[in-house]
Each structure stands twice: as structure tokens, then as C-alpha cells.
Amino acid sequence: MNIQNPDDISIDEEIYEKYKAQRIKELLQEISEIKTEKELIEMTHNETMxxxxxxxxxxxxxxxxxxxxxxxxxxxxxxFYKIKASICPVITSKLQIEVLPFLGFFKEGFFVDQIVGFEGMGDERFDPKKLKKKIQDSNIFKPISFIK
Structure with a gap:
């Protein structure tokens, strides 16, 4: 390896350290919280969420x-996002949300699926594998034309 400028090593190390810090931050990050009902409505038009x-x-x-x-x-x-049900009365009414937790699945501006409470997640104890499977089997992965 031919190093012409010893400063190149420190630049590479600096870039690596910035990258590493960013990745750690991303891995530790929790699901973002939506702060207003208006923001949620706008987001559902453009995102699969x-x-x-x-x-x-x-x-x-x-x-x-x-x-x-x-x-x-x-x-x-x-x-993935979270929002307090109490700050979005229009959507909770429209989706007839009466039990919490409630997962709403949105795609291309459409409400395509839901998970209500711990329905199907295990009788005695919550089973995260069942949650993952329910998401994998949901309509969010199907083309909108098949859902309508």
C-alpha cells in the first residue's frame, strides 16, 4: 500500500467514525411518533406504513x-409510526377504533388492513413471532388492485 499523504488515514478514520456513529444511532432509534392528526392524514397519501x-x-x-x-x-x-389515539378523533371514528392497541396498515392512500388488540397473538402471553407473521401475511404486501 502506497500512502502519499499521511492525513488520508485520519480522514478515512474520521469518515468511518461518523458512519459508525450514524449506524449506532439508527439501530437505537425507536419508531417515530406522529404529533398531529393532520400530519397522519397527509402521510397516509404517500407512504406504505x-x-x-x-x-x-x-x-x-x-x-x-x-x-x-x-x-x-x-x-x-x-x-412504522405511532400516534396517540386521543389526538386523532376523526381517524379513530372513521376506522372504528374501539380497542387499543390498534395497528392500521396504509398503502397508496388506502387503509388496507388492521390488527386489533392482541388478537391472534397468543392466549396467555403475547408472542412477537405471531405479530411478525400477521404483518407478513397482511394486505400491505398485496397490490392495491387485489385489495379493493
Whole structure:
């Protein structure tokens, strides 16, 4: 290896350290929170996404948040978000959300699927593998023309 400028090594190390710090930040990042109902409505028009409607006071919502944070990186083409159900009365009414946690699946501006509560996630204990399987089997992966 022929090094013409010893400073090149420090530049490479600096670039590597920045990259490493960025990757660590990405890996530690949790699912983003949507702050307003208007923002959620706008986002559903353009993104393929799963939205966790939750409330802080529900233990089941805390469990769902924890499990989603573990698996969302396995679904590269889907963005995951969370929003407090209480700040989006129009959407919760339109989607008839009565049980939390509620996962809403959106694609190309359409509501295409849902997971209500821990339905099908295990009788006694929540099973994260079943959550992942439900997402994999959902309509979010199907073309819109097959869903309509």
C-alpha cells in the first residue's frame, strides 16, 4: 500500500467514525411518533406504513410499542409510526377504533388492513413471532388492485 499523504488515514478514520456513529444511532432509534392528526392524514397519501394507535396508560400498548421497536427494521419497505389515539378523533371514528392497541396498515392512500388488540397473538402471553407473521401475511404486501 502506497500512502502519499499521511492525513488520508485520519480522514478515512474520521469518515468511518461518523458512519459508525450514524449506524449506532439508527439501530437505537425507536419508531417515530406522529404529533398531529393532520400530519397522519397527509402521510397516509404517500407512504406504505403501519401506524400504532396507542395510549400511554394502556399496558398492552406499552407491550406493543416494545415489540414493534424490536421488529420494525425487518420490514424495509414499510415505515412504522405511532400516534396517540386521543389526538386523532376523526381517524379513530372513521376506522372504528374501539380497542387499543390498534395497528392500521396504509398503502397508496388506502387503509388496507388492521390488527386489533392482541388478537391472534397468543392466549396467555403475547408472542412477537405471531405479530411478525400477521404483518407478513397482511394486505400491505398485496397490490392495491387485489385489495379493493
Amino acid at each position: 403501519i401506524v400504532h394507535f396507542y395510549e400511554d396508560t394502556f399496558e398492552t400498548c406499552k407491550i406493543m410499542n416494545k415489540e414493534l421497536n424490536k421488529i420494525y427494521k425487518d420490514f424495509e419497505n414499510i415505515k
